[in-house]
Amino acid sequence: MADLEKLRQRKGAVRRSEVPASVVTAIHRGELETVNLVEFLVVDHVKLFQGVRSTLALDDTSAKQIQAKIKKLASEGVTQRLVQTGAAFHEALAESDHRETVYQQMATHTSDIVRNWAAYMDTADAKLTFPKRLQRARKFAIDPNMGVREIAWMAVRVPAADKIVSDIEKLYPFARNKNHLARRFAIELSRPCGVWCKHIVPLKERPEIAEELLTLCREDSSKYVQDSVANWLNDASKSRPEYVQDLCDRWLSETDSPHTRRIAHRALRTLRKKA
Template sequence: MAKVKEIYSEEFIERLADALHNSASSFNSENFYAAVYRDDWDDLEFKQRVRRLSTAMYETLPEEYEETLPILKEVATEFQGLSGIIFPDYVEQFGVKNWNASMHALEHFTKFSTSEFAIRAFLMADEDKMLKKMFQWSNDKNEHVRRLASEGCRPRLPWGQSLPSFKKNPMPLIPLLMNLIRDESLYVRKSVANNLNDITKAHPEVVINMVRNEFGKDERTDWILRHASRTLLKQANKEALALFGYEANELTQVRNLKLEDTNVAIGEALTYSFQIIAKGITKVRIEYAIDFVKKSEKRTRKIFKISETDLREGQIKTYTRSQSFQNMTTRTHYPGVHTISILINGAEKTRCDFKVN
């Protein structure tokens, strides 16, 4: 499996150098390559390569910041997607003191890639001023700009600098997020939901109150609030479960939890099945949990959603699922006795041990 850092391949860097030269005739490709390919290039991870490339552009393009931005704006249109974050990174490094030009640049770059990481430096520099700008962006006709308004101020953005102020007090974010709560774009709604989910990590009451006040008024809002509450639901937060109709009850029984094999090799998958029997009309959130063995030989639980459904009295439903034990960059597997559990509305109903070899 290719690593994300390999986005910045030799081919990419040659293409970038050619584009920069076409836009700025004084650009020296050989100097650019020398600035990029230092002895440690192969060892650099993704974000380190981003920073190396943006720094190399700084070292080989005009010294005047506002003279360089038009060059980067033109070139950025050719490098869409994740690889294009090198251009906002340039702004993050060298443009914090040049507010107006940087705002125009980040707004432009995010339409082709994303400025969600770069914008955080500006929030740290002047939170109030940046929030006002982001509120303006939340009304923009372009969905990428509206998403930047939400994604850029996430308190706990993966790969991004955390925002301690909003982790401590997320309330300044609420007017901006409420302005996007019915956004027509799923791309934007996902971002709003992720921002609110970040908030649940330290301030669950903020999102619970929002669910209490807003759920059921609009389909788009309902989708956001449900997705925003996923951590609370996995944590079996009683208030969140109740607000979505998942009351604790004894109307469901789980039986016949069977494993295809109780011995699983690392790299293979655990296949299992079980049945749910409804004793009455009920709404259920069905999850499974794996108690993974860690390197320290202690165990840690990870919960995965299976389904949300309504059951009628006497209904029997059978589920068959698989859990991969392939090693990934986000999870390494270790040998030992693991446990799988079936959860209904946050309550464990049955469990079974198996061995990972």
């Protein structure tokens, strides 16, 4: 235990070759989460599954089915491996009485990658309504691990991008949440040009759809949220420059908040370069 506590205080390696063997072993046992992208990329998902298998209420048939699918994903990109592994869990446990038990075990697991698998189990569940997806994603949205927080919004956006447009008011409670991570989740989820996922064309064409959501966070004291709002608007400035300029001008005329000034300055960076 003492060794694990010491490892948890580590700084992530800069190169894959520099990740200590003890760290890799503990990650594959599910005893440690990764602390940066370099560590994330050295993980063998088959070994990780084998390492955490005993901590999950899986029957042998389901476990074999999931492991076989993970082996086939070795040549896929990182995101696709996570997406398809989550889908493998969903498919193997779709009719199982233990599905929710396994899901909860994964969603609260020490391993950040196992928590990612849980998030993508929900992505694969076509029966989930948009409000239910948001409810189940909240724990991932406020996860201490940055990688899990990124997966949180992607896991909802992939199957429900249309609902982000038609039911955007469902994100308002997140934008009003006391937890800045929940507020940031609402903004990242709705970005017109989301990173690592398909763009939401209606929001690129009509960013005013999200104006009330963005306004809820225009004076946010958290730089993490400020950056998200600014990035949202910077995205929109590439397709609707006049709208973004006008919105920032209006915000600045309505409040003298330094937080709003910072957001507006960062939101207009692409337009300044073009000018």
